[in-house]
Amino acid sequence: MSQQLKIAFAGFDDLCQHVLSAADPIIAWNGLLTELEALALHRTGGTDPLPATTVMDTCRFIMSEKTRLAAGFDSAKWLELSVTELEFNPVFRYCTNKDTKEYIEFADASAGQQATALLTVLLDQPGAPLIIDQPEDDVDSKMSPEIVRQIWKAKSYRQLIFASHNANFVVNGDAELVVCCDYVKAGDQTGGQVKATGAIDNVGIKDEITAVTEGGKEAFKLRKEKYGF
Structure with missing residues (x-):
């Protein structure tokens, strides 16, 4: 905009920072x-005062600068500016300490930290059924309890389908339906079958979870201590 008008204002940098740092840019x-539209439509030769410009006032625009801007900024230039495509360059950072609010660049986070962050974002959004294949392969193990809490919350607004060998996601995530799969022939990966289905309080399903998943006994013990069943 400053290049269009060929007018330099000290507040332009502040305006840019105001937009960039806003919760919703x-x-x-x-x-x-x-x-800006109000200024573009203002008749500078008349006696009417300049329109209110709260944002520009906070960005150090003084009255004389706004007057100059109104004189050189017409509706055609405003329209050109309003249809200018904004570049969307999000910056991702990973919080390493919530208490001290310490962050690192997302690219510098470990694979486990990155996977945990992405899974948290996915679980926090409503939408179509979410299918996750073995999240335990990538998720930071220390974050498993937090992911379980996210699963509880997410289940209220979207369907979740997890393929997992981790009992925490299955048991403490309180899966409504557990589908246990197996090979048709032991060791032959060319064919599979559904071995059992049911809720996690089903005795047969409990046995399968305990036998197949990692930390099965510990997960059921934790569930019993927390919920009494």
């Missing part, structure tokens, strides 16, 4: 466009 940008 799109809303902040639209709010700024609203103020």
